[in-house]
Amino acid sequence: MSNRPIIEQEPDEELYEHYRFEAGKGQSPLRVDKFLMNLIENATRSKIQKAAENGNIYINDVPVKSNQKVKSNDVVRMLLEHPPYEYLLxxxxxxxxxxxxxxxxxxxxxxxxxxxxxxxxxxxxxxxxxxxxxxxxxxxxxxxxxxxxxxxxxxxxxxxxxxxxxxxxxxxxxxxxxKTSEREYVAIVWGNVEDDKGTIEGNIDRHPKDRMQMSVYPDGEQGRHAVTHYEVLERLGYVTVVTCKLETGRTHQIRVHMKHIGHTLFNDARYGGDIILKGTTFTKYKQFIDNCFKILPRQALHAKTLGFEHPTTKEFMRFDSEIPKDMQECIEKWRTYSKSHTVEEEEQ
CATH class of the missing domain: 3.30.2350.10 (Pseudouridine synthase)
Incomplete structure (x- = not known):
C-alpha cells in the first residue's frame, strides 16, 4: 500500500489505496462485499456496501457495485479520499x-x-x-x-x-x-512430536473460508512456497517444546505449518490451540490447562535467534534472546506435571 495518490478523479480530488487483495487461483465466484468482509478485520458489510455505492471499490481497476463477483486472480482494491490512518503516524x-x-x-x-x-x-x-x-x-x-x-x-x-x-x-x-538470514523460534506445541527433527514443506495462502487464517496447500498449485525445519527440544507428555528454523518467511508460517502436521501451537486461539487438544478428561487436568493458559495468554512462540550479514561491515551477526517469562513458567508447569503424571498411567 502507498499513501501517494492512486487515481485523480477531479483536479482537487485524490484517492488513496486502503486495501489491496489478490484472489487466489482457486477462488470460486463470490460477491465482492462478502470477499472483503472475510479479509478486512472489524469491517461491517454496510460500510463495505456504502464504499461500493460511492465508487470506492475496484476490481482490476474498474469501480464495481457490491454484488459484483470476484473470480480467480482478480485484484480487489478499496480507494478512499483520505490517506489510511496508519500513515497518519x-x-x-x-x-x-x-x-x-x-x-x-x-x-x-x-x-x-x-x-x-x-x-x-x-x-x-x-x-x-x-x-x-x-x-x-x-x-x-x-x-x-x-x-x-x-x-x-x-x-x-x-x-x-x-x-x-x-x-x-x-x-x-x-x-x-x-533466505540468507537466520531465524530460529522456540514453540510449545500440542502433542508428542514423533520425529526428533523434520522439515515441513507446503505452500501457504489464505484459508478458503476463514480469511483471518492461513492454510497449507501441499500440491503447490496455490500460495507461496514455504519451508520450516523443526527439532524437538523437550518432550513433556501432551506437549512438546520445539525449535523452528525458517527457510522462508510467510505469514503465520510456523503456526500453520505445525498445525498442518498435527501439532498446533499451545494456546494459539486463531488456529484452535486454545482448547485441550491432547490429554485426559479429568477435571484436575482441565484445571491444570486453564492455569497454563492464564500464565501464557497467547500462542507459545518466541523469535529466539536472529542472524544476518551487516550491511556495511559484511560481518555475520547473530543475536540470541532468552525465552520470555510467561513461556518459561508454562514449560516449568508442564515439566512438573509430566514427571508426576505419565501418559500411560492416565490412559489406563
Missing amino acids: TPENIPLEIVYEDDQLLVINKEPGMVVHPGHGNYSGTLVNALAYHFENLPMNSSERPGLVHRIDKDTSGLLVIAKTEQAMTHLTKQFAD
Missing part, C-alpha cells in the same frame, strides 16, 4: 528493549502483545509508533513502513532487526528475500 513514547544498535541498524526484543505496525483497528501503541518517536528519518520499506525489514505477529515475542538507512534497508531486505 503519531510518534509515541513507548519503551523499546534495544539489544544492539549502530549507525546502520538496531535489533530489538519485542514483547508479546505489541503490534508491529499500524493497521485496521490498531492505529496506536505499535512498534512503528515507538520507532517514530525514538528515531528520525528511518527509511521506508516497500509498504511505506519506516524501518521494518521483517515482522512477527502481535502475540509472538522476540527479535527484530530495524534498518536505519536506505543502504541497510536494501541490504537486509535482500538477505531475507534470498
Whole structure:
C-alpha cells in the first residue's frame, strides 16, 4: 500500500489505496462485499456496501457495485479520499528493549502483545509508533513502513532487526528475500512430536473460508512456497517444546505449518490451540490447562535467534534472546506435571 495518490478523479480530488487483495487461483465466484468482509478485520458489510455505492471499490481497476463477483486472480482494491490512518503516524513514547544498535541498524526484543505496525483497528501503541518517536528519518520499506525489514505477529515475542538507512534497508531486505538470514523460534506445541527433527514443506495462502487464517496447500498449485525445519527440544507428555528454523518467511508460517502436521501451537486461539487438544478428561487436568493458559495468554512462540550479514561491515551477526517469562513458567508447569503424571498411567 502507498499513501501517494492512486487515481485523480477531479483536479482537487485524490484517492488513496486502503486495501489491496489478490484472489487466489482457486477462488470460486463470490460477491465482492462478502470477499472483503472475510479479509478486512472489524469491517461491517454496510460500510463495505456504502464504499461500493460511492465508487470506492475496484476490481482490476474498474469501480464495481457490491454484488459484483470476484473470480480467480482478480485484484480487489478499496480507494478512499483520505490517506489510511496508519500513515497518519503519531510518534509515541513507548519503551523499546534495544539489544544492539549502530549507525546502520538496531535489533530489538519485542514483547508479546505489541503490534508491529499500524493497521485496521490498531492505529496506536505499535512498534512503528515507538520507532517514530525514538528515531528520525528511518527509511521506508516497500509498504511505506519506516524501518521494518521483517515482522512477527502481535502475540509472538522476540527479535527484530530495524534498518536505519536506505543502504541497510536494501541490504537486509535482500538477505531475507534470498533466505540468507537466520531465524530460529522456540514453540510449545500440542502433542508428542514423533520425529526428533523434520522439515515441513507446503505452500501457504489464505484459508478458503476463514480469511483471518492461513492454510497449507501441499500440491503447490496455490500460495507461496514455504519451508520450516523443526527439532524437538523437550518432550513433556501432551506437549512438546520445539525449535523452528525458517527457510522462508510467510505469514503465520510456523503456526500453520505445525498445525498442518498435527501439532498446533499451545494456546494459539486463531488456529484452535486454545482448547485441550491432547490429554485426559479429568477435571484436575482441565484445571491444570486453564492455569497454563492464564500464565501464557497467547500462542507459545518466541523469535529466539536472529542472524544476518551487516550491511556495511559484511560481518555475520547473530543475536540470541532468552525465552520470555510467561513461556518459561508454562514449560516449568508442564515439566512438573509430566514427571508426576505419565501418559500411560492416565490412559489406563
